[in-house]
Amino acid sequence: RKEVEQDPGPFNVPEGATVAFNCTYSNSASQSFFWYRQDCRKEPKLLMSVYSSGNEDGRFTAQLNRASQYISLLIRDSKLSDSATYLCVVIRGGKLIFGQGTELSVKP
Amino acid sequence: GAVVSQHPSWVICKSGTSVKIECRSLDFQATTMFWYRQFPKQSLMLMATSNEGSKATYEQGVEKDKFLINHASLTLSTLTVTSAHPEDSSFYICTIAGGPADTQYFGPGTRLTVL
Numbered sequence: 001r002k003e004v005e006q007d008p009g010p011f012n013v014p015e016g017a018t019v020a021f022n023c024t025y026s027n028s029a030s031q032s033f034f035w036y037r038q039d040c041r042k043e044p045k046l047l048m049s050v051y052s053s054g055n056e057d058g059r060f061t062a063q064l065n066r067a068s069q070y071i072s073l074l075i076r077d078s079k080l081s082d083s084a085t086y087l088c089v090v091i092r093g094g095k096l097i098f099g100q101g102t103e104l105s106v107k108p
Numbered sequence: 109g110a111v112v113s114q115h116p117s118w119v120i121c122k123s124g125t126s127v128k129i130e131c132r133s134l135d136f137q138a139t140t141m142f143w144y145r146q147f148p149k150q151s152l153m154l155m156a157t158s159n160e161g162s163k164a165t166y167e168q169g170v171e172k173d174k175f176l177i178n179h180a181s182l183t184l185s186t187l188t189v190t191s192a193h194p195e196d197s198s199f200y201i202c203t204i205a206g207g208p209a210d211t212q213y214f215g216p217g218t219r220l221t222v223l
Contacts, residue, residue, distance in 0.1 A: 004151075043201050043214040044152070087151070096142070096203070096212060098151040 003027055003097050006088050010103035017078050021102050023071040023088030032091040033064050035073045037084045038101065044087055047073075078106045111135045112204055114215035121192055122223055128188045129218045131158075131202030137182035138204040143175075146199040146217075158185040158202075192222045 006023045013019055021035075033051075036044040048055060050062040050071050061074040071088055083106045088099035115130045131141055139160045144152040156177055157165040164177035176188040189196055202215040 002151075041199075041219065043217045045214070046212070094205075095154055095157075096144075096152075098153075100149075100151040 001026060002100065003092075004088055004090055004099040006086075006099040006102045008102070009085075010105055012105045012107060013078055014107055015078060015080060017106070019075045019078055019082075019104060021073040021075075021086050021088070021104075023073075023099055025069050025071070025088075025090050025097075027090075027092055028069065030069075030090040030092045030097075033071050034089045034091075035060075035062055035071075036087040036089055036098075038087055039084050044089075044098075047086070075104075078104075080106050080108065082106050109134075110216070111206075111213040112202065112215040114200075114202060114218050116218060117216060118219040118221075120221045120223065123193050124191055126188055126190045127192055127220060128186055129200055129202075129220075131185045131187070131204075131215050133183045133204050133206075136206050138185075138206060139182060140205065141179060141185040142203045142205075143177065143185075143187050144201045144203065146201065152201060155187075158187075160185075189220065192220070194222045196220065197222045 004025050035047040037047045038044040050064045052064050054063045059076045063072045085101040085103045087101045090097050113132045141158040143155045145155050146152045154167050155170045158177045158179040160179045166172045179185040199217050201217040203212050
């Protein structure tokens with residue numbers, strides 16, 4: 001079992017749709033949590049950090065549930081430019097541990 | 109601007125040759141750099157932690173004699189893939205951690221194709 005698991009993709013949605021990504025992590029010693037975005041053949045870029053209190057950045061909302069070791073990302077009013085692979089990432093012992101990513105394709 | 113650079117951005121080589129990839133920290137000194145590998149449709153996997161002035165720490169399953177890491181200065185780490193084979197074809201990314209929040213900065217990656 002992978003330490004960080006994400007929904008298998010791809011997700012194909014129309015513009016304007018709301019999309020939810022789910023992620024679970026298996027090691028309770030995980031310390032910090034993030035969502036990254038990776039465009040095709042590029043390096044990952046930080047989208048947002050994730051906190052237990054939840055955090056929102058424009059159309060993006062992230063949530064962490066430490067008890068169930070679950071992380072989520074919600075994208076509202078999706079745009080064509082949101083098409084990318086979304087990576088769930090945790091830090092444990094100073095190391096980044098990546099989920100396999102969920103591909104999102106937003107269609108006109 | 110970029111905080112981390114990598115060179116080359118892509119390389120194609122014949123099987124059996126060695127390839128060196130450079131990772132440079134542009135904005136601050138980095139005593140530690142990390143090397144990741146990403147195969148198509150898979151997640152990034154940590155290969156090794158590069159430590160300035162000392163030996164790199166390799167993750168389980170990564171051959172240290174095949175993936176040579178040198179971190180001779182506070183701004184440069186190199187990864188050499190020795191005797192590369194087609195199965196080594198991958199996207200290699202380095203990262204550094206820095207700043208007040210210990211933010212992770214990613215290099216742009218090096219795409220290696222071994223024929």
